[in-house]
Amino acid sequence: MKTLNRRDFGVDFGLALAAAVLLPVTTARADDIEVHIDNFVFQPAELKIKVGTTVTWTNRDDIPHTVVSAGKFRSKTLDTDDKFSFTFTNAGDYKYFCSLHPQMTGMIKVE
Amino acid sequence: MSGHDHGDDGVSRRKVLECMTWAGTGVLWTITGGVPRSLGIIDSAQAATAAASGMTFLQISDSHVGFDKPANPNALGTLEEAINKITAMPAKPSFMIHTGDITHLSKAAEFDNADRIISQSKLDVHYVPGEHDFLDEEVKFYRERYGRGTKGQGWYSFDAGGVHFIGLVNVIDLKAGGLGNLGAEQLAWLEDDLRGKSKSTPIVLFAHIPLWTVYPEWGWGTEDGARALEQVKGFGSVTVLNGHIHQVMQKVEGNVTFHTARSTAFPQPAPGAAPSPGPMKVEDAKLRAMLGVASINFKQNEQRLAIIDTPLQG
Numbered sequence: 227m228k229t230l231n232r233r234d235f236g237v238d239f240g241l242a243l244a245a246a247v248l249l250p251v252t253t254a255r256a257d258d259i260e261v262h263i264d265n266f267v268f269q270p271a272e273l274k275i276k277v278g279t280t281v282t283w284t285n286r287d288d289i290p291h292t293v294v295s296a297g298k299f300r301s302k303t304l305d306t307d308d309k310f311s312f313t314f315t316n317a318g319d320y321k322y323f324c325s326l327h328p329q330m331t332g333m334i335k336v337e
Numbered sequence: 338m339s340g341h342d343h344g345d346d347g348v349s350r351r352k353v354l355e356c357m358t359w360a361g362t363g364v365l366w367t368i369t370g371g372v373p374r375s376l377g378i379i380d381s382a383q384a385a386t387a388a389a390s391g392m393t394f395l396q397i398s399d400s401h402v403g404f405d406k407p408a409n410p411n412a413l414g415t416l417e418e419a420i421n422k423i424t425a426m427p428a429k430p431s432f433m434i435h436t437g438d439i440t441h442l443s444k445a446a447e448f449d450n451a452d453r454i455i456s457q458s459k460l461d462v463h464y465v466p467g468e469h470d471f472l473d474e475e476v477k478f479y480r481e482r483y484g485r486g487t488k489g490q491g492w493y494s495f496d497a498g499g500v501h502f503i504g505l506v507n508v509i510d511l512k513a514g515g516l517g518n519l520g521a522e523q524l525a526w527l528e529d530d531l532r533g534k535s536k537s538t539p540i541v542l543f544a545h546i547p548l549w550t551v552y553p554e555w556g557w558g559t560e561d562g563a564r565a566l567e568q569v570k571g572f573g574s575v576t577v578l579n580g581h582i583h584q585v586m587q588k589v590e591g592n593v594t595f596h597t598a599r600s601t602a603f604p605q606p607a608p609g610a611a612p613s614p615g616p617m618k619v620e621d622a623k624l625r626a627m628l629g630v631a632s633i634n635f636k637q638n639e640q641r642l643a644i645i646d647t648p649l650q651g
């Protein structure tokens with residue numbers, strides 16, 4: 227397993243993937259949710275999910291993006307078709323954005 | 338970042354930049370008198386005339402080395418075409434500035450490739466970073482190569498040909514929902530840098546993201562850019578050179594001329610003309626007319642910098 231070496235607090239991509247692989251044991255696969263990045267927009271821009279859900283973002287643009295929620299999670303730079311997953315284990319509102327194109331914002335509401 | 342102090346700071350007249358727009362490689366800037374105007378496509382003989390008197394420097398931008406998507410499968414190749422155009426110029430410019438997004442993904446090999454090509458120009462190059470140059474895990478590749486002698490996150494100034502050049506960094510610490518960002522530390526440094534400068538000194542500010550608000554819906558502007566512009570307001574001639582939007586755009590406000598350069602890699606749509614600011618795929622035959630460099634000429638005793646945008650291909 228890779229070590230956490232990012233300067234910003236974040237969840238390692240490898241860890242997040244591992245979590246996604248382990249999850250089906252305890253959680254229905256149907257709970258996992260996809261967010262697409264198309265034309266510099268997170269779609270859907272707002273999601274309501276249950277605790278334990280894994281959300282996977284896929285960048286479908288020709289330009290790299292990131293998925294960042296201050297103090298909560300931070301993806302690596304996602305090039306075209308790259309994915310980032312995060313499992314939400316705590317309830318709350320998670321605002322996030324792309325640190326390269328800060329006009330791109332989204333929200334995950336976990337209950 | 339060696340300075341280019343060509344001495345002779347005896348600029349007593351009001352200086353403003355003049356912009357002549359070629360169609361596409363880099364921007365050739367010249368400092369002469371008059372109001373910024375576009376000359377359309379000019380040939381190299383005219384460029385040579387402009388360059389023959391006064392100090393000339395070049396601007397290239399957004400080379401995105403490593404980009405290989407349909408909008409331009411060979412961004413390194415078009416950068417090389419731009420550099421070849423520069424090498425072929427009849428009069429050698431004093432130096433070049435690169436307004437960021439040297440690479441597409443901040444990979445070491447991308448920086449190395451960019452440097453291998455750009456160094457063929459045999460010109461001193463003054464860089465500022467784009468957001469694509471700070472993507473490596475430790476954010477060190479740009480700084481290792483271009484950060485020497487700079488302050489803070491990479492800002493600096495130097496003098497050349499009687500003009501004071503200031504390279505700013507506005508791609509760091511961007512806030513959700515916001516635009517480009519200079520930050521308090523950099524603005525304080527700028528104030529310090531300008532202190533005691535004669536108001537007749539022509540100022541050139543360059544940064545990656547436009548310092549003026551071009552189109553906030555696409556993030557094309559700088560949150561606290563107005564605070565930097567406020568500080569240079571009293572100067573007789575201010576020229577603001579940016580990249581990021583991959584197209585030529587110009588505006589004059591009083592003594593301040595704003596100019597954005599073409600990319601050497603791929604064009605982006607005009608504000609609001611497409612669903613997003615992503616790379617614009619054009620017919621192969623048209624691509625090179627939308628890429629380019631700019632040449633800027635400064636003449637003592639005249640009032641404006643003349644900017645010539647040159648396409649890779651008319």
Ligand SMILES: [Cu+2]
Pocket residue numbers: 290291292324325326327330
């Ligand atoms: Cu983005």
